[in-house]
Amino acid sequence: MLKFLCIGSLIFVALIGYGVYWAFFDMNRLPTGDYLTEETSPDGTYTLKAYVTNGGATTSYAIRGELVFNNNNNRTKNIYWNYREETANITWLDDDTVVINGHTLHAPNDTFDFRREG
Template sequence: MGTEKVPRNEKKKVYKTIFFTIGVVALLFVGLLGYGVYWAFFNMNRLPTSEYLTEESSPDGKYTLKAYVANGGATTSYTVRGELVFNQKDRKAKNIYWNHKEDSADIKWLDNDNLMINGHSLDVPKDKFDFRNQ
């Protein structure tokens, strides 16, 4: 009387639901963990504050690259950060250059959209140089 059998199809549905739920939770956890690592270690918008070095405008005046030097303290080397400013558009400036073991910035515009900074060529605004990704 008290021993009713659960049909096999019902067991399969329960197992599928459990595995699906576990899979979704695991996928969300891995995604959040991956984003957290990116945010903490690789997001260029979280670079430390810096001291102004120099700036150079593109030949057509569309962009300005401002260079800053950051001093990480006694245990780390100087780093140079390059910030691209959009002069003619209402866009937020973005960091396009970050390199360690440098304390100066040699900026030369090759044409309206290409520049050379400390030997690294960048096609602005789409390229970025970050020593942590090399």
């Protein structure tokens, strides 16, 4: 009986932990925002689109960077999320390395999320 209670408790804690992650930290749940600008990688494999989001009267603007896979049915992935920014300065250093507002990311695996930096 104690074994089932321990397993049940672990499952419950795991579900609560995942729920907190999903609600507050999942980059797939970011607000869409308004289109700001975009830059395409030198070889045309990726396009980084930037959107500015307005959280309302109690929060500042934020920038969301969406990586578009041009050769893969235009699949998208959020790779950049930074608070208290209203503009996006995007520069591709090479085919896979992009700098957005001073943060260097290697596409497609790197991400920057201000909520995890601190």
